[in-house]
Amino acid sequence: MAAAPGLLGRGPLFLCRGSWRSFTAQTEGEARVARVLREKFPRASAIRVVDISGGCGAMYEIHVESEEFREKRTVQQHQMVNQALSEEIKSMHGLRIFTSTPKA
Numbered sequence: 855m856a857a858a859p860g861l862l863g864r865g866p867l868f869l870c871r872g873s874w875r876s877f878t879a880q881t882e883g884e885a886r887v888a889r890v891l892r893e894k895f896p897r898a899s900a901i902r903v904v905d906i907s908g909g910c911g912a913m914y915e916i917h918v919e920s921e922e923f924r925e926k927r928t929v930q931q932h933q934m935v936n937q938a939l940s941e942e943i944k945s946m947h948g949l950r951i952f953t954s955t956p957k958a
Contacts, residue, residue, distance in 0.1 A: 883911035887942055894938035897921045899956045912947035917954075924955045 880888070880903075888903045895901070900919040907913040916935065923931045931953035936943065943949060
């Protein structure tokens with residue numbers, strides 16, 4: 855965040871990069887990625903997709919909790935998510951993946 859000198863003695867102006875959006879509203883890209891993940895992981899107990907690129911859809915953080923990951927190493931779990939999103943990944947800049955299995 856950069857501060858600019860005050861206008862007419864009214865104090866500093868703060869200029870922010872990025873856009874504001876409601877945390878409850880899902881972007882079109884988030885909804886699309888979540889839909890694909892729900893189709894590919896029907897046994898998932900939790901799926902969360904967050905656009906961390908500021909809303910442009912270039913980078914996502916994905917959390918998937920699924921029984922399908924049980925007894926698989928983390929790298930195998932992440933490969934499963936990458937494979938499920940192979941088409942969507944082509945238009946992304948980056949992807950953060952977090953996977954887990956449901957607690958017994």
